[in-house]
Amino acid sequence: MNTKNSGLDSAYLIESDNNPTEIHTLSVLVDNEPGVLARVIGLFSGRGYNIESLTVSETEAEQHLSRITIVTCSTPHIITQIRHQLKRIVPVHEVIDLHMYARELKQDVPIERELALVKVIAEGALRIEVLHMAEAFHARVVDATINHFVFEITGKSSKLKKFIAVMRPLGLAEICRTGVAAMNRGANEI
Amino acid sequence: MKHDHKTEEAADRRKMSGAEIVVQALTDQGVKHIFGYPGGSILPIFDEIYQQDKVRHILVRHEQAAGHAAEGYARTTGKVGVMLVTSGPGVTNAVTPLQDALLDSVPLVCVSGQVSTTLIGSDAFQEADTVSITRPCTKHNWLVKDVNDLSRIIHEAFYIARSGRPGPVLVDIPKNVQFAYGIYTEPKSITPRMSYQPQLDGETQAINCAVNLLCAARKPVIYSGGGVINSGADAVHLLRELVNIGNFPITSTLMGLGAYPASKENWLGMLGMHGTYEANMAMHDCDVMLAVGARFDDRITGRLDAFSPDAKIIHIDIDPSSINKNVHVDVPIVGDVAHILKDMIARFRIICPNIKQPDRNVWWRQINTWRARRSLAYRNNADVIMPQYAIERLYALTKDHKPYLTTEVGQHQMWTAQYFGFDEPNHWMTSGGLGTMGYGFPAAIGVQIARPDDLVVCVAGDASIQMNIQELSTAIQYDVPVKIFILNNHYMGMVRQWQQLLHGNRLSHSYMEALPDFVRLAEAYGAVGIRCSKPEELDDKIRQMIVCDGPVLFDCCVVSLENCFPMIPSGRAHNEMLLSDEATNEMMADAINVQGRLLV
Numbered sequence: 001m002n003t004k005n006s007g008l009d010s011a012y013l014i015e016s017d018n019n020p021t022e023i024h025t026l027s028v029l030v031d032n033e034p035g036v037l038a039r040v041i042g043l044f045s046g047r048g049y050n051i052e053s054l055t056v057s058e059t060e061a062e063q064h065l066s067r068i069t070i071v072t073c074s075t076p077h078i079i080t081q082i083r084h085q086l087k088r089i090v091p092v093h094e095v096i097d098l099h100m101y102a103r104e105l106k107q108d109v110p111i112e113r114e115l116a117l118v119k120v121i122a123e124g125a126l127r128i129e130v131l132h133m134a135e136a137f138h139a140r141v142v143d144a145t146i147n148h149f150v151f152e153i154t155g156k157s158s159k160l161k162k163f164i165a166v167m168r169p170l171g172l173a174e175i176c177r178t179g180v181a182a183m184n185r186g187a188n189e190i
Numbered sequence: 191m192k193h194d195h196k197t198e199e200a201a202d203r204r205k206m207s208g209a210e211i212v213v214q215a216l217t218d219q220g221v222k223h224i225f226g227y228p229g230g231s232i233l234p235i236f237d238e239i240y241q242q243d244k245v246r247h248i249l250v251r252h253e254q255a256a257g258h259a260a261e262g263y264a265r266t267t268g269k270v271g272v273m274l275v276t277s278g279p280g281v282t283n284a285v286t287p288l289q290d291a292l293l294d295s296v297p298l299v300c301v302s303g304q305v306s307t308t309l310i311g312s313d314a315f316q317e318a319d320t321v322s323i324t325r326p327c328t329k330h331n332w333l334v335k336d337v338n339d340l341s342r343i344i345h346e347a348f349y350i351a352r353s354g355r356p357g358p359v360l361v362d363i364p365k366n367v368q369f370a371y372g373i374y375t376e377p378k379s380i381t382p383r384m385s386y387q388p389q390l391d392g393e394t395q396a397i398n399c400a401v402n403l404l405c406a407a408r409k410p411v412i413y414s415g416g417g418v419i420n421s422g423a424d425a426v427h428l429l430r431e432l433v434n435i436g437n438f439p440i441t442s443t444l445m446g447l448g449a450y451p452a453s454k455e456n457w458l459g460m461l462g463m464h465g466t467y468e469a470n471m472a473m474h475d476c477d478v479m480l481a482v483g484a485r486f487d488d489r490i491t492g493r494l495d496a497f498s499p500d501a502k503i504i505h506i507d508i509d510p511s512s513i514n515k516n517v518h519v520d521v522p523i524v525g526d527v528a529h530i531l532k533d534m535i536a537r538f539r540i541i542c543p544n545i546k547q548p549d550r551n552v553w554w555r556q557i558n559t560w561r562a563r564r565s566l567a568y569r570n571n572a573d574v575i576m577p578q579y580a581i582e583r584l585y586a587l588t589k590d591h592k593p594y595l596t597t598e599v600g601q602h603q604m605w606t607a608q609y610f611g612f613d614e615p616n617h618w619m620t621s622g623g624l625g626t627m628g629y630g631f632p633a634a635i636g637v638q639i640a641r642p643d644d645l646v647v648c649v650a651g652d653a654s655i656q657m658n659i660q661e662l663s664t665a666i667q668y669d670v671p672v673k674i675f676i677l678n679n680h681y682m683g684m685v686r687q688w689q690q691l692l693h694g695n696r697l698s699h700s701y702m703e704a705l706p707d708f709v710r711l712a713e714a715y716g717a718v719g720i721r722c723s724k725p726e727e728l729d730d731k732i733r734q735m736i737v738c739d740g741p742v743l744f745d746c747c748v749v750s751l752e753n754c755f756p757m758i759p760s761g762r763a764h765n766e767m768l769l770s771d772e773a774t775n776e777m778m779a780d781a782i783n784v785q786g787r788l789l790v
Contacts, residue, residue, distance in 0.1 A: 084511035090330040
């Protein structure tokens with residue numbers, strides 16, 4: 001068997017790959033020029049790849065470089081394809097699969113952090129409970145009136161999700177998340 | 191370019207208008223011909239073209255034709271093809287050739303006009319979001335907002351179009367940028383961008399491993415593709431040398447025809463859906479496969495899980511994303527075909543004399559029994575012209591002229607690939623990846639512009655020729671003596687064949703009613719029309735076509751319901767081919783199973 005994606009319903013059906021999917025985080029170093037983000041996300045939608053999370057910002061102002069962090073979920077074969085396809089985009093300098101790189105470095109997973117702003121409407125006695133929970137999650141109050149709080153919370157996506165789940169019955173009103181920022185542990189740089 | 195050196199020097203760092211910069215940059219890139227159509231947003235550049243004579247502009251009758259003509263020009267010369275269109279509809283008409291060039295890796299630069307920067311986003315007259323529309327169908331594209339970036343961007347555009355895996359690029363220039371004055375920078379003062387550096391040399395370890403496999407192979411086969419031709423004359427020469435050194439059987443994709451001469455003993459014919467029996471069987475049974483500049487397209491592999499089950503696969507490609515995309519390969523080698531073949535041959539010469547090569551006579555005997563199956567045989571007919579016979583006669587009567595062939599898309603395209611022998615590269619231009627009906631005639635015009643003294647033939651179908659028939663006017667205007675050879679069967683033949691195979695022979699909208707009288711149509715444009723419907727008259731009329739010094743529309747009336755065989759029905763493997771003498775009506779009805787039905 002030479003093929004890993006023997007599609008039953010279409011010669012093109014790469015999705016019929018029965019291997020289990022994995023979550024990988026890709027760091028994409030790009031020239032910060034107009035349209036570069038559209039090229040990257042257009043590739044994902046055009047070729048039917050998943051984006052679980054996307055974060056982008058200029059990181060090296062002098063060299064006009066931006067770092068795009070993409071969390072994607074797919075089979076290992078498709079993740080390799082995504083990496084090669086991204087590298088074909090002309091303003092893309094470097095594509096690093098942080099999870100693969102962590103494995104090479106004999107590490108577990110890359111460092112991943114996300115920030116969320118969470119607005120909770122709470123009055124009276126409920127406010128104490130809300131504040132207690134926020135403290136337990138190390139969430140910081142950045143704005144408050146007598147009937148609301150806005151919390152800032154940073155951490156792994158799983159921690160944010162838990163915090164949001166806890167706040168939901170206590171008066172959760174609004175959520176804004178940044179998406180994942182990630183890099184590998186250790187002294188090696190990319 | 192030596193004689194231009196003075197003007198180049200004068201041009202560098204000089205201030206000129208954006209339109210002048212465009213024409214100067216084209217000149218400095220060695221462009222002699224461009225194909226285009228004017229309009230409001232591109233007028234300053236057309237005005238500049240009017241005032242010079244270094245770059246010759248060919249006016250087409252539809253922007254799509256400009257693109258295909260530029261593609262034909264690029265593929266026959268190996269140079270970058272250039273098209274020039276206006277904003278809005280000019281650009282949307284250019285989308286088809288851009289995608290065509292993307293899928294077939296043709297170097298193409300499209301310069302498009304855009305509404306002035308102050309109007310962008312206001313839904314201005316003939317405004318379209320060009321860079322967004324063309325982003326997925328180009329290798330890269332640019333919107334030039336500052337005239338001082340213009341020359342750098344055009345030079346970069348040419349570099350990106352022709353280097354690495356070649357492809358189309360687009361430079362969108364707003365009208366006010368064409369009028370604005372800015373500094374011109376010549377090509378040699380441009381530094382290539384850091385993020386784009388195609389890898390040319392293959393890894394030594396992979397090359398050594400590949401050569402070891404090939405030396406020890408009992409049943410090797412070489413499967414070559416368009417990448418060999420794109421890599422250039424060196425790659426073609428080296429491929430031929432490699433075949434000779436190892437006495438390898440070689441087959442090729444549709445795009446790769448001509449890289450290895452069809453007249454040589456080691457040639458198996460084209461492979462894939464309409465490939466020969468021997469080529470597909472050799473691919474299926476081989477123990478080592480060397481894929482060179484080919485991408486394991488679905489027309490080639492057939493059913494993926496039954497593709498070459500026992501083979502170790504070596505894959506040479508300049509595009510890392512082609513590796514392991516459809517088929518898992520054992521030895522990937524990323525780089526330029528010419529560089530890698532050179533290293534492989536050097537390695538071959540060192541190690542092969544030292545190891546005992548297995549006997550390959552058994553393999554060749556096997557191949558010869560497959561050849562004896564004569565998969566391209568067809569039943570000829572004394573009363574009506576068989577399409578295969580027409581192509582065979584066209585080949586026999588034109589081959590001494592070393593003709594350049596283009597095709598449209600459909601049965602006639604496959605028959606030409608099967609029955610016309612290609613001995614040299616860059617003589618065969620066809621739309622492989624995108625399958626664009628309407629490609630062949632404008633592409634032939636592009637080829638003829640590049641090769642004014644050679645015989646250029648476009649083999650067409652009665653349906654696809656009508657997709658860009660207006661270009662007869664272009665052919666007349668520029669004295670382009672292209673010969674259009676229509677295999678007229680009154681059907682969209684390939685569509686009808688698939689309807690017969692897949693849809694109970696219900697011929698939904700595949701019959702070409704109200705066909706024009708092609709002879710009178712040719713005459714209306716001022717071209718020569720020839721009609722032939724009798725086999726015994728065919729040779730004379732083809733000769734008459736060849737000697738004609740203007741464009742000819744040859745209406746070759748062939749039998750209506752002939753199917754294109756051999757064929758690997760969709761969803762079947764290489765060794766499950768349908769051959770013409772086995773294709774009874776029942777066989778045809780059962781050829782494609784439920785799963786295959788969903789395939790294209």
